[in-house]
Amino acid sequence: MDDLFAGIAIFLIIEGLAYGLAPRFLVRMARLLPHVQEDQLRLLGLAAVTSGAAMLWLLRG
Numbered sequence: 881m882d883d884l885f886a887g888i889a890i891f892l893i894i895e896g897l898a899y900g901l902a903p904r905f906l907v908r909m910a911r912l913l914p915h916v917q918e919d920q921l922r923l924l925g926l927a928a929v930t931s932g933a934a935m936l937w938l939l940r941g
Contacts, residue, residue, distance in 0.1 A: 898906060913921075
């Protein structure tokens with residue numbers, strides 16, 4: 881359970897840094913998002929999940 885809370889904490893830190901350091905960039909990206917094809921978004925999301933799971937597997941064994 882500690883790992884879950886640590887993961888959530890790291891996620892919040894990274895999200896907070898993104899919004900705190902580059903808010904204009906995030907607004908521009910949000911405006912571009914509706915123009916990206918759904919298949920591209922799905923592929924990027926699945927690639928991110930796969931990369932994260934692989935990294936976790938390598939780190940935690």
